[in-house]
Amino acid sequence: MKRNILLIAVFVLSQFATMQAQDAKSDSYRMKGYVDALMKKMTLDEKIGQLNLITPGSGIPTGSVVSTDVENKIKQGKVGGLFGVIGVDKIKQAQKLCMDNSRLKIPLIFGSDVIHGYKTTVPIPLGLSASWDMKLIEHSAREAAIEATADGLCWTFSPMVDIARDPRWGRIAEGAGEDPYLGSQIAKAMVKGYQGDDLSKNNTMMSCVKHFALYGASEAGRDYNTTDMSRVRMYNEYLPPYKAAVDAGVGSVMSSFNEIEGIPATGNKWLLTDLLRNQWGFKGFVVSDYTSVNEMINHGVGDLQTVSAMSLRAGLDMDMVGEGFLTTLKKSLREGKVTQKQIDDACRRILEAKYKLGLFDDPYRYISEERMKQEVLSAARRKAARDLAAHTFVLLKNNNETLPLKKSGTIALIGPLANDKSNMLGTWAVSGDPQMSIPVLEGMKNVGGSSVNIIYAKGANISDDTLFAKKINVFGTRIDIDKRSPEEMLTEALNAVNQADVIVAVVGEASEMSGEASSRTDITIPESQKILINALSKTGKPLVLVVMTGRPLALTQENSLATSMIVTWHAGIEAGNAIADVLFGNYNPSGKLSATFPRNLGQVPIFYNHKNTGRPSGPNSPKFQSNYLDAPNTPLFPFGYGLSYTSFSYGDISISKTNPKGNEKITASITVTNTGKYDGEEVVQLYIRDVVGTNTRPLKELKGFQKINLKTGESKTVSFSISPADLKFYNHNLKYDWEPGEFHIMIGGNSDDVKMVKVNWAK
Ligand code: NOJ
Numbered sequence: 106m107k108r109n110i111l112l113i114a115v116f117v118l119s120q121f122a123t124m125q126a127q128d129a130k131s132d133s134y135r136m137k138g139y140v141d142a143l144m145k146k147m148t149l150d151e152k153i154g155q156l157n158l159i160t161p162g163s164g165i166p167t168g169s170v171v172s173t174d175v176e177n178k179i180k181q182g183k184v185g186g187l188f189g190v191i192g193v194d195k196i197k198q199a200q201k202l203c204m205d206n207s208r209l210k211i212p213l214i215f216g217s218d219v220i221h222g223y224k225t226t227v228p229i230p231l232g233l234s235a236s237w238d239m240k241l242i243e244h245s246a247r248e249a250a251i252e253a254t255a256d257g258l259c260w261t262f263s264p265m266v267d268i269a270r271d272p273r274w275g276r277i278a279e280g281a282g283e284d285p286y287l288g289s290q291i292a293k294a295m296v297k298g299y300q301g302d303d304l305s306k307n308n309t310m311m312s313c314v315k316h317f318a319l320y321g322a323s324e325a326g327r328d329y330n331t332t333d334m335s336r337v338r339m340y341n342e343y344l345p346p347y348k349a350a351v352d353a354g355v356g357s358v359m360s361s362f363n364e365i366e367g368i369p370a371t372g373n374k375w376l377l378t379d380l381l382r383n384q385w386g387f388k389g390f391v392v393s394d395y396t397s398v399n400e401m402i403n404h405g406v407g408d409l410q411t412v413s414a415m416s417l418r419a420g421l422d423m424d425m426v427g428e429g430f431l432t433t434l435k436k437s438l439r440e441g442k443v444t445q446k447q448i449d450d451a452c453r454r455i456l457e458a459k460y461k462l463g464l465f466d467d468p469y470r471y472i473s474e475e476r477m478k479q480e481v482l483s484a485a486r487r488k489a490a491r492d493l494a495a496h497t498f499v500l501l502k503n504n505n506e507t508l509p510l511k512k513s514g515t516i517a518l519i520g521p522l523a524n525d526k527s528n529m530l531g532t533w534a535v536s537g538d539p540q541m542s543i544p545v546l547e548g549m550k551n552v553g554g555s556s557v558n559i560i561y562a563k564g565a566n567i568s569d570d571t572l573f574a575k576k577i578n579v580f581g582t583r584i585d586i587d588k589r590s591p592e593e594m595l596t597e598a599l600n601a602v603n604q605a606d607v608i609v610a611v612v613g614e615a616s617e618m619s620g621e622a623s624s625r626t627d628i629t630i631p632e633s634q635k636i637l638i639n640a641l642s643k644t645g646k647p648l649v650l651v652v653m654t655g656r657p658l659a660l661t662q663e664n665s666l667a668t669s670m671i672v673t674w675h676a677g678i679e680a681g682n683a684i685a686d687v688l689f690g691n692y693n694p695s696g697k698l699s700a701t702f703p704r705n706l707g708q709v710p711i712f713y714n715h716k717n718t719g720r721p722s723g724p725n726s727p728k729f730q731s732n733y734l735d736a737p738n739t740p741l742f743p744f745g746y747g748l749s750y751t752s753f754s755y756g757d758i759s760i761s762k763t764n765p766k767g768n769e770k771i772t773a774s775i776t777v778t779n780t781g782k783y784d785g786e787e788v789v790q791l792y793i794r795d796v797v798g799t800n801t802r803p804l805k806e807l808k809g810f811q812k813i814n815l816k817t818g819e820s821k822t823v824s825f826s827i828s829p830a831d832l833k834f835y836n837h838n839l840k841y842d843w844e845p846g847e848f849h850i851m852i853g854g855n856s857d858d859v860k861m862v863k864v865n866w867a868k
Contacts, residue, residue: 136457147209151208151211152452154181154431156431156452157431158425159186160426175187180203182209184203188260191535196215196256196472217262218263218533219261220261220265223256224541225249225487227490228494228674229278229279230281231674232531234287235672237696237788237810245298245493246312252482259471264280264296266346267346267361271325272326272658275618275621275624284712286807286809288346292346293349293350293353296350300355304356311462315358320361320362328622337835340841344380356390357389357458358389360393361394364404371401371419377420393425396427417434422454490677490679494673497696498674498696499697499698500747500750501670502669505668508649508669509688510557510607510690515557515606516557517562517608518549518562519598521612521634523563527583528675529677529680530542530616530677539581546681551681551685562597567583567585568586568631583616591633608646610638610641610651611653612630612637612650613634616675626706628659629659629706630660638663647668649668650667650670651673659705695749695788695812701713701744714803744855752781755860756778756860758850758852764867765864765866765867768829772825773852774824775852777813777821778820779816779819781817784816788810789813793851796846798844798846805849805856808831811825849861
């Protein structure tokens with residue numbers, strides 16, 4: 106009887122799967138028919154027009170060029186899409202201009218940088234990644250899509266999945282840190298969150314994974330700089346998150362500014378066609394980055410016509426802002442430098458994206474004032490942003506259980522970021538309004554209530570350097586240099602401290618000190634704040650440092666001076682409330698670093714999954730080993746690190762089999778116990794080392810993680826299933842396979858503190 110029921114269930118399910126596959130087939134058949142018919146009616150100019158993406162410049166331009174004569178170009182069918190147009194009214198106006206005036210009435214696609222939330226700004230992506238919580242991350246992308254589509258948008262230039270190991274590079278803030286496995290999980294979660302299960306719904310949007318590829322490996326951490334690496338490193342360490350996004354069905358890909366193997370990514374046929382389409386099977390469209398086609402002239406590979414033709418031939422479909430396609434492709438076709446098929450293929454991919462978004466059924470489907478009023482900055486969404494932010498903070502140090510703070514007594518709240526609105530949103534929050542954000546002072550009062558006395562003093566400027574401040578303040582004042590002298594500000598702060606039981610100092614980077622074109626050669630806290638921190642520590646009062654940053658900082662000095670230290674990134678619109686929730690213990694911090702925090706800049710690039718070398722360093726750094734004369738090799742805080750107000754103990758790993766064979770699966774389990782006074786969450790991390798290979802292999806690689814909840818005194822056993830698929834890597838022939846032999850299976854609470862067992866896996 107049971108068997109029959111099972112058989113029937115299997116039959117029904119398989120029928121359902123077949124029907125779904127048929128539906129998908131007939132969907133793509135219908136789409137092909139529609140696009141074929143439309144393209145038959147299109148002139149060459151109209152086809153090239155679809156490849157043109159422009160910005161009227163009302164958003165924040167990220168290059169020196171903005172588009173001109175936008176209205177006429179729309180009317181003449183010379184525009185495929187717009188970005189940087191914010192607000193349902195303006196989007197409606199532009200779409201109407203197109204629908205009422207252009208010959209074929211092909212709707213425009215509207216894109217934007219919805220990077221970490223839309224108007225309800227959530228923490229910067231580096232912060233989001235520190236939550237290690239895929240459900241939360243997917244949900245935050247879903248929420249951003251609901252809010253952004255309610256305001257008329259249907260395409261987001263997110264996620265950025267560039268692996269970054271160099272904290273000098275300001276754009277490390279926009280990604281998920283240094284690890285390919287964690288980065289891949291986040292890439293998938295975000296694509297799913299934005300796109301949902303049906304792109305044509307009016308609350309889902311097309312995602313655009315960027316920047317393809319290797320942008321995070323720019324030399325010396327200087328933005329837009331050259332990258333160069335072996336294919337083995339590319340395939341194993343840098344490409345996985347882009348591929349994960351493609352596997353998750355991302356609708357579009359943005360090419361990067363950098364060159365790869367001497368060919369700019371935007372015109373790199375190996376990258377955009379051989380790898381992306383032929384090897385990975387990507388079916389969507391590729392858009393350039395902001396004028397990255399034109400910038401190939403500076404790269405030194407030809408004039409505008411040459412680089413535009415080269416990009417189209419390479420597999421680029423849409424040209425952002427530079428209009429190289431618009432102005433030269435026709436000539437290139439006449440001269441045989443590109444083919445009609447290449448133009449048609451690119452045009453088809455843009456039209457298919459519009460079809461999938463449902464724009465041909467209803468060009469105004471994302472435009473609804475009612476939805477905008479209901480969704481944008483709704484109270485529920487702000488509450489979710491507050492909760493999310495609290496999950497991203499990483500507790501680095503907590504001596505004498507200084508945190509959580511008591512909701513009584515007097516707190517001296519000091520620092521240039523303690524009562525600041527303009528830096529809370531972080532970089533790339535183009536649609537957010539900093540004035541709507543909650544500063545820490547306000548949050549502390551909200552959460553602390555009337556029984557706690559808070560005395561605020563600014564104490565120092567973010568930086569005293571006026572030239573530096575000028576560079577940071579391009580989008581509005583982020584570094585506000587006080588009229589008072591540094592000495593006056595410090596005296597005021599020390600007076601406040603005199604009356605207090607504990608000091609909370611909110612320090613770090615202004616929001617624009619990270620992000621695009623914001624590389625730094627010094628990754629410490631600016632001098633003005635170092636002086637403040639030093640003076641505060643000398644008072645002998647417990648000193649809690651709340652560090653806002655868009656990058657891993659070298660916090661060696663601060664670590665030696667502070668009693669407690671917590672990194673809160675730039676936490677978004679609800680920053681102040683979320684920080685107060687954590688400082689007062691309403692939420693127990695659970696974030697873990699997704700990028701290594703070095704001791705000093707000289708250690709950079711520094712990352713946990715490095716190789717052993719032939720002369721690995723031993724204790725005391727002896728001569729002729731791979732080490733430094735003046736600092737240890739180890740970072741200040743390793744990848745995966747983060748404390749909690751409670752403590753966790755790990756038992757030993759129990760393994761289902763130590764001699765597996767072939768495609769068997771094994772299970773590694775570990776019991777984790779909450780041994781402290783608070784309920785809390787812990788990210789249990791699985792690392793594997795392939796001890797001997799035909800290629801050298803990293804000392805450890807993250808292969809799994811689980812975030813668990815433990816009540817005080819509670820134990821849970823966490824199990825990871827491991828199969829040969831987890832052992833695969835690309836060898837020097839770029840063959841993706843696993844090799845038999847010894848493996849170290851490691852589990853722990855960060856990359857540096859793990860339990861280990863050995864297994865021997867035979868083929
Ligand atoms: C340049 C940036 O590199 C990219 O990330 C962004 O999406 C575009 N500008 C559009 O704003």
